[in-house]
Amino acid sequence: MASSKVKTFGILTSGGDAPGLNAAIRAVCRTAKIQYGMQAIGIRNGYRGLVQGDMFQLSPDNLVGLLTAGGTILGTARDKPFKNPRPDPASGLLPVEAIKENYKKWNLDALVCLGGNGTNTTASLLAQEGLNVIGLPKTIDNDIVKTDMTFGFHTALDVATDAIDRIHTTAHSHSRIMVIEVMGHKAGWLGLYSGIAGGGDVILIP
Template structure:
């Protein structure tokens, strides 16, 4: 069987491990031929693919990024897209199935193709861990580890100068990275898109810590909406797919904390450093298992499904469940973390 792989949407650590797992499973278990479409769905529309022999994926699990490249191309709406165009490319290349590795937007496109009868399966990918239908996505553990290391470093410099430190991490609609890294580093306040927190409350937490002789550490997700604003801070234009380019809430909070409390405050924006570098061991294992399970799913003809985790087991769920809505931080997890703020 000839199987095509693609990586779509934002990059994250673990993509290459999925590719390696799929290639090895396909070749060693089923005798498949695997190819990789370049730059996500754009490569499918353009018919640009490379062969993926075993030698090409040797040692790949430890490498960050994706050897196939990625994009946010919509397979239906983008120029040259559509069901008929994709069918024609697959026929010309002899590709009998597609494994789409992506997040909500990428899998929504995959669902439309599958609903139209194309042989497509999915692998969930998002560092934000906000995709429904799966307990965990690869890349999340790496992002949390990177953020935690940065927060630990910010704490030492903050303590040295007795300053308040504000760290902005990724999280457009869901605050999982902020919550996990903040709890891991012992942050004194964590601000996430799912919860509104007033500046008065934030400054109370900061003062409580400062007055005990400690240096307050505040973690904020980029999608947090500050008091007095109706939307996220996105004064940096739009991304290629039209979404607001986030960034700036950390600097805003820094200025407000210093203005309202008189405490010297500094900001650090972690940005895309969270996406880069080698994946953690957890993400390498999870991504490898996802890649292997996706090939098994192809051979079972499970079109319109993606692999997912339930606890420690790999399961299969319909695309409809995966794109039914974002998996956000539930109230009880926020309440659990909040009990530690300001202490």
């Protein structure tokens, strides 16, 4: 985002929540303000808020204490404006047209979208509609193309590995074989990494 062109940007979180969302919001907004003098506009509940115009000016006070806070201060939802093109009840506009209207109404020069595959797919489609969009890869699945490591993955890996470590003693005490299932959608990165870190004898991945 070049400072000569971007003065005000909107930021949203969409899809499932994941570790690091609030820290990412803080980092983006503080860097944009301190280094480039940009103003951040928070968009509530993902693309739903962008359709409904549910937005507010993010101040430094909104960013206090976010580094270790879970969830997302912006809220999130799984709305897909291109997949469910029903008119917005308030404006009567189709979702994509409502998004364009609110983008102009709030004088946005860019849009920062934090999310996984679905979020970034929608972000790409919005870019094709003429909006200036940046996508940040958020998912514990670590399955976004051309991204080495998504934020949220490391914390999920820590939790999974800790669970495996704890169950080792029970397995040995009772002479049992333990089968542990972890999340990961259609990707096996979380299972692979946690299995290796936890000393799994067999690791099954998609």
